[in-house]
Amino acid sequence: MTFDTAxxxxxxxxxxxxxxxxxxxxxxxxxxxxxxxxLWITPAQAAAVxxxxxxxxxxxxxxxxxxxxxxxxxxxxxxxxALGMLIGSAVFGWMPEKAVKGCVGAIAVLFSLDRIxxxxxxxxxxxxxxxxxxxxxxxxxxxTSTIAHAGSPPLLVYLLNRGLPKGTFVxxxxxxxxxxNAVKIVPYIALGLFSWESLKMSLLLAPVAPIGxxxxxxxxxxxxxxAFFVFATVMLGVSGVKLLWDAFA
Numbered sequence: 118m119t120f121d122t123a124x125x126x127x128x129x130x131x132x133x134x135x136x137x138x139x140x141x142x143x144x145x146x147x148x149x150x151x152x153x154x155x156l157w158i159t160p161a162q163a164a165a166v167x168x169x170x171x172x173x174x175x176x177x178x179x180x181x182x183x184x185x186x187x188x189x190x191x192x193x194x195x196x197x198x199a200l201g202m203l204i205g206s207a208v209f210g211w212m213p214e215k216a217v218k219g220c221v222g223a224i225a226v227l228f229s230l231d232r233i234x235x236x237x238x239x240x241x242x243x244x245x246x247x248x249x250x251x252x253x254x255x256x257x258x259x260x261t262s263t264i265a266h267a268g269s270p271p272l273l274v275y276l277l278n279r280g281l282p283k284g285t286f287v288x289x290x291x292x293x294x295x296x297x298n299a300v301k302i303v304p305y306i307a308l309g310l311f312s313w314e315s316l317k318m319s320l321l322l323a324p325v326a327p328i329g330x331x332x333x334x335x336x337x338x339x340x341x342x343x344a345f346f347v348f349a350t351v352m353l354g355v356s357g358v359k360l361l362w363d364a365f366a
Contacts, residue, residue, distance in 0.1 A: 136329020182288035194255035201259025206304035219364030225270035225357025
């Protein structure tokens with residue numbers, strides 16, 4: 118379990134982008150880190166390396182958004198995510214990760230196309246999502262987050278349609294994944310995914326995380342609201358294409 122020089126550079130960039138994405142862009146492309154690292158180590162090892170870093174990034178960024186999230190959305194999403202995490206923990210190890218990445222990637226790409234081209238509007242399905250929709254996508258996010266740290270696309274499918282202000286939108290994603298990633302430590306320990314090697318790699322990559330968070334916070338203040346959501350939608354699509362590539366490669 119090791120990186121060569123190129124691996125460390127790519128891993129550092131992936132952690133930097135994760136910090137930028139989670140603190141300023143609603144997590145739109147933070148799920149790329151595990152696929153990138155998996156070019157050098159196994160997906161399970163990459164997930165083990167990333168989880169402490171995700172928790173670290175969450176706790177850095179949460180101070181900037183404390184109390185700014187939508188309580189209504191969190192009350193819907195977190196209980197559903199807990200159910201998804203339980204299911205994900207139960208199937209971890211036997212469900213092919215490529216299958217999970219393929220499903221998540223397809224969802225992300227289709228939703229991005231819908232946002233760009235208004236596909237649902239043409240099908241007269243333009244009503245905003247309700248509570249049951251939130252419960253469904255919250256559970257899917259908890260599941261895919263546990264399996265492959267790919268919880269952002271399902272969550273964004275729901276939140277991007279809720280019409281939240283930019284700051285509330287990002288704060289809601291931050292508090293959601295702060296809770297989800299912290300809880301995920303328990304099943305990861307139970308499944309024996311952590312090792313001294315993975316923890317040392319996490320520690321060596323940790324200094325990059327605050328830089329990404331700082332860039333993300335600065336970017337959020339400078340990007341106009343409409344441009345922010347367009348960018349988040351495009352990045353969601355990009356992450357979906359990457360996940361599909363990994364699924365079928």
